Amino acid sequence: MxxxxxRPQPSKTLSYVTPVLAVLITMVAGGALFAALxxxxxxxxxxxxxxxxxxxxxxxxxxxxxxxxxxxxLIAIGxxxxxxxxxxxxxxxxxxILGAIFGAGVALACYPLEAWWIxxxxxxxxxxxxxxxxxIPAILKVRFGTNEILVSLMLVYVAEQLLASMSxxxxxxxxxxxxxxxxxxxxxxxAHNAELIPDTGLHWGVVAAIVVAILAYILLNxxxxxxxxRLTGEAPRxxxxxGVKPPRLVLVCxxxxxxxxxxxxxxxxxxxxxxxSAGFNTGYGFTAIIVAFLGRLHPFGIVLAxxxxxxxxxxxxxxxxxxxxxxxxxxxxxxxxxxxxxxxxLLTNYRIRLTKRETA
Amino acid sequence: MHMKKRxxxxxxxxxxxxxxxxxxxxxxxxxxxxxxxxxxxxxxDGGWSQHHHESALAMVKAxxxxxxxxxxxxxxxEGPDAERAMTQMALNGCDIIFATSFGYMDPAMNxxxxxxxVKFEHATGYxxxxxxxxxxxxxxxxxAIEGTIAGRMTTTNKIGYIAAVxxxxxxxxxxxxxxxxxxxxxxxxxxxxxxxxxxxxxxxADAARTLIEQGCDVILQHTDSTAPLAAAQAAGNVIxxxxxGDMIEYAxxxxxxxxxxxxxxxxxxxxxxxxxxxxxxxxxxxxxxxxMVKIGEITDAVPAEVKKEAEDMIAAISSGAYHPFxxxxxxxxxxxxxxxxxxxxxxxxxxxxxxxxxxxxDVPS
Numbered sequence: 001m002x003x004x005x006x007r008p009q010p011s012k013t014l015s016y017v018t019p020v021l022a023v024l025i026t027m028v029a030g031g032a033l034f035a036a037l038x039x040x041x042x043x044x045x046x047x048x049x050x051x052x053x054x055x056x057x058x059x060x061x062x063x064x065x066x067x068x069x070x071x072x073x074l075i076a077i078g079x080x081x082x083x084x085x086x087x088x089x090x091x092x093x094x095x096x097i098l099g100a101i102f103g104a105g106v107a108l109a110c111y112p113l114e115a116w117w118i119x120x121x122x123x124x125x126x127x128x129x130x131x132x133x134x135x136i137p138a139i140l141k142v143r144f145g146t147n148e149i150l151v152s153l154m155l156v157y158v159a160e161q162l163l164a165s166m167s168x169x170x171x172x173x174x175x176x177x178x179x180x181x182x183x184x185x186x187x188x189x190x191a192h193n194a195e196l197i198p199d200t201g202l203h204w205g206v207v208a209a210i211v212v213a214i215l216a217y218i219l220l221n222x223x224x225x226x227x228x229x230r231l232t233g234e235a236p237r238x239x240x241x242x243g244v245k246p247p248r249l250v251l252v253c254x255x256x257x258x259x260x261x262x263x264x265x266x267x268x269x270x271x272x273x274x275x276x277s278a279g280f281n282t283g284y285g286f287t288a289i290i291v292a293f294l295g296r297l298h299p300f301g302i303v304l305a306x307x308x309x310x311x312x313x314x315x316x317x318x319x320x321x322x323x324x325x326x327x328x329x330x331x332x333x334x335x336x337x338x339x340x341x342x343x344x345x346l347l348t349n350y351r352i353r354l355t356k357r358e359t360a
Numbered sequence: 361m362h363m364k365k366r367x368x369x370x371x372x373x374x375x376x377x378x379x380x381x382x383x384x385x386x387x388x389x390x391x392x393x394x395x396x397x398x399x400x401x402x403x404x405d406g407g408w409s410q411h412h413h414e415s416a417l418a419m420v421k422a423x424x425x426x427x428x429x430x431x432x433x434x435x436x437x438e439g440p441d442a443e444r445a446m447t448q449m450a451l452n453g454c455d456i457i458f459a460t461s462f463g464y465m466d467p468a469m470n471x472x473x474x475x476x477x478v479k480f481e482h483a484t485g486y487x488x489x490x491x492x493x494x495x496x497x498x499x500x501x502x503x504a505i506e507g508t509i510a511g512r513m514t515t516t517n518k519i520g521y522i523a524a525v526x527x528x529x530x531x532x533x534x535x536x537x538x539x540x541x542x543x544x545x546x547x548x549x550x551x552x553x554x555x556x557x558x559x560x561x562x563x564x565a566d567a568a569r570t571l572i573e574q575g576c577d578v579i580l581q582h583t584d585s586t587a588p589l590a591a592a593q594a595a596g597n598v599i600x601x602x603x604x605g606d607m608i609e610y611a612x613x614x615x616x617x618x619x620x621x622x623x624x625x626x627x628x629x630x631x632x633x634x635x636x637x638x639x640x641x642x643x644x645x646x647x648x649x650x651x652m653v654k655i656g657e658i659t660d661a662v663p664a665e666v667k668k669e670a671e672d673m674i675a676a677i678s679s680g681a682y683h684p685f686x687x688x689x690x691x692x693x694x695x696x697x698x699x700x701x702x703x704x705x706x707x708x709x710x711x712x713x714x715x716x717x718x719x720x721x722d723v724p725s
Contacts, residue, residue, distance in 0.1 A: 327435030
């Protein structure tokens with residue numbers, strides 16, 4: 001019989017091995033799913049994981065990988081700081097939306113002025129928008145002890161309403177014949193978050209994601225704040241003795257996560273998306289939660305996890321159109337990844353023991 | 361193999377850019393016309409996306425599976441994901457790509473620039489290029505028929521309207537049905553509920569019940585589900601109309617007629633044009649006359665003389681003898697919009713965000 005036995009300490013090795021294991025199990029289970037749908041599982045898995053990287057059209061897919069992974073990484077790193085300290089910001093999607101609204105707001109207010117300072121100002125405004133939105137659950141938690149999970153999540157829906165209102169009201173393109181949606185910032189050079197080198201997918205948001213990953217690594221390993229964050233997550237009581245002020249930590253972690261999510265939204269609206277529209281947000285803020293955990297809340301792990309997640313999206317879409325798989329099957333496939341990750345995570349904290357069956 | 365590697369290197373070095381895209385799509389071409397479709401919802405949503413999907417299937421059937429290869433992708437969010445989906449299709453050798461939602465406009469434009477040899481067709485937008493056309497339907501013509509029947513058949517003189525998203529198409533529909541209901545019944549009043557969604561059966565049912573409680577005995581809908589008809593049926597003496605699809609399962613009552621989106625003939629024509637090389641860009645807006653908008657069977661629940669009146673109007677609109685927006689018409693604030701006998705131009709209609717005189721409330725913004 002199988003029995004679970006708690007490890008005295010979580011296994012270091014397994015915490016690195018389990019994400020890979022989860023991916024492998026997802027491939028097998030996903031393959032079974034695709035086979036059940038009447039598709040060749042090997043071809044499907046190859047289309048998702050191999051073709052975008054090494055296939056005929058990799059020259060297009062590789063840059064797209066960066067475009068898709070950039071916002072995921074940026075948001076996930078912000079979230080990981082809070083998650084490490086046990087602060088659960090689930091509303092990054094809303095902070096992402098507010099960042100886009102603030103960033104685009106600056107651009108639309110300046111239109112059609114061309115000046116070098118517009119884009120930097122948009123970045124600051126975007127970060128500020130996300131920061132403000134994250135401060136609502138943070139301050140409510142600090143002041144009144146509300147649950148930040150619920151408040152931040154609910155604020156996502158408020159943000160979506162605000163976004164819809166912007167796209168048909170305040171930010172509607174005056175030259176758009178009454179149709180919803182703002183001006184397209186891709187056609188406004190001073191505000192356009194263009195690719196830095198054409199056809200590489202490398203825009204400022206991707207650069208920011210890489211820089212932030214490095215900064216987060218330094219923060220967590222070399223800075224007293226990083227120490228406090230880790231300590232609070234691992235031993236809250238000890239943290240208090242060590243002089244950590246929990247309210248301050250909540251404000252700092254939520255604020256940072258909000259600002260980074262806001263920046264991600266701003267880079268997206270000024271670049272790949274181009275405009276404020278009701279369907280602007282496509283779930284980066286929620287997917288980033290998966291990315292944060294898949295990356296073990298470690299900055300470099302998150303970079304890898306973000307790229308992997310982006311790959312399942314891009315490969316998943318390729319499989320949809322190449323193999324005519326239904327979109328829902330791809331979503332199930334992505335869901336499996338988180339499911340199996342959480343399941344095999346058990347192995348980090350527990351070991352499986354084979355015991356002899358006891359006779360009654 | 362050699363080819364693949366070269367293409368990859370070209371892209372990676374980013375030296376060729378646009379021309380790399382062009383080469384690939386030309387390379388992948390074969391004799392069958394490869395047609396791509398992207399949909400914003402699932403293909404079984406019972407509404408917008410499903411009708412495009414079914415029309416696509418009808419097109420393939422009409423032209424023959426040996427002539428056309430269909431590639432579809434559903435649940436494609438509007439924005440960068442749509443751009444990637446279309447690029448993917450173009451890379452894989454699609455000759456023509458139909459982008460079936462308004463929000464695909466700018467993404468389609470971006471992809472069209474990269475693939476000058478691939479044709480793009482965008483539904484319900486306004487931007488065109490040498491290789492990008494747009495097409496849309498004059499649903500307001502159908503609304504005129506609905507309004508006429510509604511105005512004749514209401515006994516409480518209260519008509520409920522479940523509006524979807526505040527864009528010109530929806531506002532046009534409200535105006536058109538109101539104008540024609542009012543024409544046959546001067547006492548008629550409209551209550552409009554905005555749902556800010558195209559498809560949400562629960563919300564639609566709630567809205568329908570609210571309107572019925574307020575005394576409305578005719579429910580018009582611009583949302584896509586059958587929930588309002590189900591609510592009308594439950595209430596008893598309330599009628600409604602099929603929207604986007606025929607919704608014939610609710611006939612003869614509460615569904616007394618319907619507005620049907622029928623894209624199949626257009627898809628057939630355009631794919632055929634690609635096959636014989638005659639495809640050219642355009643911006644078309646078709647209605648009852650070409651069959652892009654159809655009125656589903658008017659049931660016996662409608663009195664014969666009303667049915668006759670509706671059919672006459674269908675004939676008049678189809679032949680061009682009558683335009684649903686013909687003056688004298690004032691805007692909601694009382695200012696003159698169209699003088700006696702004046703007909704609205706397509707530009708104004710395309711961007712219509714105002715109510716006509718007599719409607720209460722505001723277009724949300």
